[in-house]
Amino acid sequence: MDELPADYVAISSGLGRTTPTSLTVLPITVEEQVLGVIELASVTRFTQIHQDFLGQLRETIGVNVNTILANARTDELLGESQRLAEELRVRSDELQVRQGELQRSNAELEEKATLLATQNRDIEAKNLQIEQARQELEDRAKQLSLASKYKSEFLANMSHELRTPLNSLLILAQLLAQNPSRNLTPKQVEYAGIIHSAGSDLLQLINDILDLSKVEAGKMDIAPERVPLRRLLDYVEATFRPMTTQKGLTFAITRAPGAPADLVTDDARLRQVLRNLLSNAVKFTERGGVELRIEPAADDDVPEIVHRGGPVVAFRVEDTGIGIPEQQLESIFGAFQQADGTMSRKYGGTGLGLSITREIAHLLGGAVTVDSNPGQGSTFTLYLPVARADFEDSAAPRLEGTQDDDSAVGPAEGQNPGTAPALPVPHTRRLLIVEERVRGLLSVVAESAVADLDHSRAARDQHDAVEIVTAMDAQEAASALAAGPCHCVVLSMDLPDGEGPRLLEAVDGDTALATVPVLVHNNHRPSAAQEAALQARADNRPLEVLSSLDELKERITLHLSAEQPGDVVPLVRMEESLGTAPEVDITLAGHTVLVVDDDARNLFALSGILELHGLRVLHAENGRKSIDVLTAHPEIRLVLMDVMMPEMDGYAATAEIRKMPEYRGLPIVAVTAKAMPGDREKSLAAGASDYVTKPVDANDLIACVRHWLSA
Numbered sequence: 001m002d003e004l005p006a007d008y009v010a011i012s013s014g015l016g017r018t019t020p021t022s023l024t025v026l027p028i029t030v031e032e033q034v035l036g037v038i039e040l041a042s043v044t045r046f047t048q049i050h051q052d053f054l055g056q057l058r059e060t061i062g063v064n065v066n067t068i069l070a071n072a073r074t075d076e077l078l079g080e081s082q083r084l085a086e087e088l089r090v091r092s093d094e095l096q097v098r099q100g101e102l103q104r105s106n107a108e109l110e111e112k113a114t115l116l117a118t119q120n121r122d123i124e125a126k127n128l129q130i131e132q133a134r135q136e137l138e139d140r141a142k143q144l145s146l147a148s149k150y151k152s153e154f155l156a157n158m159s160h161e162l163r164t165p166l167n168s169l170l171i172l173a174q175l176l177a178q179n180p181s182r183n184l185t186p187k188q189v190e191y192a193g194i195i196h197s198a199g200s201d202l203l204q205l206i207n208d209i210l211d212l213s214k215v216e217a218g219k220m221d222i223a224p225e226r227v228p229l230r231r232l233l234d235y236v237e238a239t240f241r242p243m244t245t246q247k248g249l250t251f252a253i254t255r256a257p258g259a260p261a262d263l264v265t266d267d268a269r270l271r272q273v274l275r276n277l278l279s280n281a282v283k284f285t286e287r288g289g290v291e292l293r294i295e296p297a298a299d300d301d302v303p304e305i306v307h308r309g310g311p312v313v314a315f316r317v318e319d320t321g322i323g324i325p326e327q328q329l330e331s332i333f334g335a336f337q338q339a340d341g342t343m344s345r346k347y348g349g350t351g352l353g354l355s356i357t358r359e360i361a362h363l364l365g366g367a368v369t370v371d372s373n374p375g376q377g378s379t380f381t382l383y384l385p386v387a388r389a390d391f392e393d394s395a396a397p398r399l400e401g402t403q404d405d406d407s408a409v410g411p412a413e414g415q416n417p418g419t420a421p422a423l424p425v426p427h428t429r430r431l432l433i434v435e436e437r438v439r440g441l442l443s444v445v446a447e448s449a450v451a452d453l454d455h456s457r458a459a460r461d462q463h464d465a466v467e468i469v470t471a472m473d474a475q476e477a478a479s480a481l482a483a484g485p486c487h488c489v490v491l492s493m494d495l496p497d498g499e500g501p502r503l504l505e506a507v508d509g510d511t512a513l514a515t516v517p518v519l520v521h522n523n524h525r526p527s528a529a530q531e532a533a534l535q536a537r538a539d540n541r542p543l544e545v546l547s548s549l550d551e552l553k554e555r556i557t558l559h560l561s562a563e564q565p566g567d568v569v570p571l572v573r574m575e576e577s578l579g580t581a582p583e584v585d586i587t588l589a590g591h592t593v594l595v596v597d598d599d600a601r602n603l604f605a606l607s608g609i610l611e612l613h614g615l616r617v618l619h620a621e622n623g624r625k626s627i628d629v630l631t632a633h634p635e636i637r638l639v640l641m642d643v644m645m646p647e648m649d650g651y652a653a654t655a656e657i658r659k660m661p662e663y664r665g666l667p668i669v670a671v672t673a674k675a676m677p678g679d680r681e682k683s684l685a686a687g688a689s690d691y692v693t694k695p696v697d698a699n700d701l702i703a704c705v706r707h708w709l710s711a
Contacts, residue, residue: 018043019043020041020042020043021042021043021044021045022041022042022044022045022046023039023040023041023042024039024040024042024046024050024051024054025037025038025039025040026038026039026040026054026057026058026061027058028058028061028062028065029058029059029062030062030063030065030066035062035065035066035069036065038061040054169195169199173192173193173195173196173199176188176189176191176192176195177189177192177193177195177196179192187608190604191604191605191608194600194604194605222266222269222363222364223266223268224264224265224266224388224391225264225265225266225267226262226263226264227262227263227264227265227267227270228261228262229255229259229260229261229262229263229294230261231447232263232267232270232271232274233253233255233292233294234444235271235444235447235448236253236274236278236292237253238441238444238445238448239275239278239448240278240279240282240290243279243282244282244289244290247282247285247286248287249282249285249287249288249289249290250288250289250290251289251290251291252289252290252291252292253291253292253293253294254291254292254293254294255294255295256293256294256295256296258295258296259294259295259296259313260296260311260313260386263313263384263386263387264386264387264388264391265364265384265385265391266364267451268451268452269360269363269364270364270384271448271451272356272357272360273357273360273361273364273368273382274292274315274317274382276354276356276357277315277317277357277368277380277382278290278292278317280354280380281317281318281319281321281378281380282319284319284321284322284378285319285320285321285322285377286321286322287320288319288320288321288377289319289320290317290318290319290320291316291317291318291319292315292316292317293314293315293316293318294313294314294315294316295313295314295316296311296312296313296314297311297312297313297314297383301314302383303367303369303383305362305367306365306366306367306383306384306385307365307366307385307388308385309385309388309389310385310386310387310388311385311386312366312383312384312385312386313383313384313385313386314381314382314383314384315381315382315384316379316380316381316382317379317380317381317382318377318378318379319377319378319379320376320377321377321378322374322375323372323373323374323375323376323377323378324370324372324374324378325374326372329370329372332354332370354368361382361383361384364384364385365384365385365388365391366382366383366384366385367382367383368380368381368382368383369381369383428465428466428467429465429466429467429487429488429560430466430467430469430484430485430486430487431446431450431466431467431468431469431486431487431488431489431490431556431560432469432470432471432477432480432481432486432488432489432490433446433468433469433470433471433490434470434471434472434473434474434476434477434489434490434491434492434495434500434503435470435472435490435491435492435494435495436472436492436494436495436496437472440492442490442492442521442552443468443470445552445553445556446468446490446553446556447468448553449553449554449556449557449560450466450468450556450560452557453466453557453560453561466560469486473495473499474495474499474500474502474503474506477489477491477503478503478506481507481513481516485516486516487516487559487560488516488517488518488519488556488559488560489507489516489517489518489519490518490519490521490552490556491503491504491518491519491520491521492521492522493520493521493522494522500520504518504520504543515542516542517542517543517544517559518542518543518544519544519552519555519556519559520534520543520544520545521552522545587706587709587710588613588614588615588702588705588706588709589613589614589615590614590615590616591615591616591637591638591709592615592616592617592618592633592635592636592637593610593615593616593617593618593636593637593638593639593640593705594617594618594619594620594626594629594630594633594636594638594639594640595607595610595617595618595619595620595640596619596620596621596622596623596625596626596639596640596641596642596645596650596653597619597621597640597642597645597671598621598622598642598644598645598646599642602642603619605696606640606671606696606701607619609696609698609701609702610702610705613702615705618633618636621645621646622645622646622647622648622653623641623645623647623648623649623650623652623653623654623656624647624648624653626639626641626653626657627653627656627657630657630663636666637666637667637709638666638667638668638669638705638708638709639657639666639667639668639669640669640671640692640705641653641654641668641669641670641671641688642670642671642672643670643672643679643683644672650670650672650683650686651682651683651686652686654668654670654683654686654687654688655686655687657687658687667689667690667708667709667711668687668688668689669688669689669690669691669692669704669705669708670683670688670690670691670692671692671693671696671701672691672692672693679691689708690704690707690708692704
């Protein structure tokens with residue numbers, strides 16, 4: 001026991017505070033392991049007895065402390081064991097729940113495995129069906145391809161078979177309409193004009209159906225060439241200026257700065273597209289005007305499908321016509337689709353033009369879009385690449401001396417007009433145009449005829465070329481005739497100073513030119529002396545006098561198609577018999593008949609048949625007007641009613657007439673081209689007494705009229 005240090009803290013007790021005088025430290029050990037230390041302080045010194053006692057007590061305290069620590073550890077372990085036991089119980093419960101879920105999952109998996117096996121069997125069966133269907137589709141595709149081939153061949157053959165007699169019909173009807181012998185009545189001339197107009201529409205329909213078939217079969221050929229824009233615009237001007245003038249419309253062709261001088265494309269197909277767009281514009285415009293605007297197309301304005309790789313030109317056809325509703329802007333490009341397809345539609349047509357136009361535009365690498373407002377007009381835009389690399393490679397080189405661009409309008413410098421090219425192409429047929437103005441109207445008509453002829457020959461894999469040679473007076477024409485053989489000569493009688501008759505005299509005096517056909521065009525009616533002189537020449541050589549540009553184009557095409565000059569059958573001569581008129585049926589004479597039809601040609605045709613039998617004929621253009629005419633003329637004994645008419649169709653008009661008591665017994669005969677199953681029943685259900693289909697057989701129609709008038 002040592003003495004306490006001087007600064008040792010005093011011992012405090014309940015009696016106060018004092019400073020201990022001695023201090024002893026007693027370690028607590030168990031099996032030589034120190035568990036702790038007991039520090040004892042005393043105000044008196046520890047005696048030996050005290051120390052001995054503390055030494056004996058140390059072991060007892062160590063045992064007790066060790067026992068206490070062991071008990072505490074035991075309690076701690078017991079608590080931990082209880083906690084682990086509780087966790088084990090909870091986990092056991094969770095395991096049992098999961099085991100139940102696993103059992104249910106196993107059951108579901110077994111069900112799904114069974115279902116999957118069933119589905120696999122079904123899939124195998126369906127795969128087998130799909131394979132069978134694929135084989136059937138391949139077989140049907142082959143059949144369709146074969147059917148398409150047969151259809152194309154059939155249409156090509158039918159086109160030829162139809163065009164051959166139709167061409168004669170058009171030519172003869174046009175000749176009758178011109179009445180060169182002056183021995184036809186005005187009514188007969190009118191009949192001939194209607195025949196020619198109806199035949200022209202039929203020819204256009206044949207062309208449209210054939211073109212649509214070619215597009216569908218992918219057989220439409222493209223013959224690219226370098227097309228001068230000036231020549232194209234001259235063609236448009238010559239074709240559509242008379243049409244717009246006749247309807248009292250303004251017509252303008254605008255060429256914007258930056259428009260290309262020429263295009264590399266198919267000239268005939270481009271003309272066809274512009275013809276369709278401009279024809280529709282004129283057709284659906286009653287007042288105002290039509291404009292063709294050619295301008296460079298902005299990049300952000302060009303549709304995606306247009307062939308890229310160079311500049312694009314836009315042909316915009318604007319009109320102030322009836323317009324097209326927005327919901328029909330896309331459907332009008334479908335085959336046989338029209339904005340107004342009802343029976344009471346005002347405008348006719350088959351609905352093929354725009355469908356063919358869009359497809360041809362695609363073949364040329366372009367596109368057609370439309371923007372329209374009902375009642376305000378429409379704008380159809382043809383976007384066309386100025387040149388395509390593949391077109392540039394296949395574009396045929398132009399022959400020297402042909403009128404393909406502005407530079408070829410007149411003779412080349414240092415060359416006589418009409419001189420044959422230095423290197424003539426085998427099987428080249430020369431066409432001589434003699435007119436006063438350089439690149440005049442006759443040249444444009446001839447170029448159009450040659451373009452159509454080239455297209456038809458390309459379709460038949462024929463490669464005969466046509467060289468157009470021009471002359472502006474008799475001397476130049478004589479030089480051209482002396483330079484080489486000509487297949488045909490087109491002569492304008494409007495040459496100054498009587499050059500036309502002098503050229504004819506020169507041709508008549510050359511025996512080498514005796515078989516060369518001469519097509520004489522005269523804008524004015526010739527005098528009696530001129531007509532007699534021309535007729536005298538026509539009796540001795542192939543000479544035709546034409547006043548119609550359409551007929552001139554047809555005759556040029558015919559002569560250039562002939563194997564040898566003069567092989568074409570001549571036009572009908574004035575001495576040919578006109579036939580005898582049918583006898584008038586006295587049982588019908590004096591009766592009044594109302595013909596209701598919106599087509600003037602049908603009105604004239606039906607009226608002609610009826611008037612030949614002594615009937616008095618009244619006209620009405622639609623169903624609503626037919627009621628007005630009927631009420632104004634109580635003497636009407638019979639009505640011939642068309643079905644498809646504007647404002648009020650034939651069904652509605654017949655029903656309205658039947659509501660009027662005084663006309664319940666009036667015979668009404670439906671005369672219509674609608675001859676599908678159910679159309680007859682529909683006409684009779686509307687109140688018609690009888691039903692006659694178009695084209696009308698004259699004898700059947702008169703028999704029907706006689707039956708109802710006698711009844």
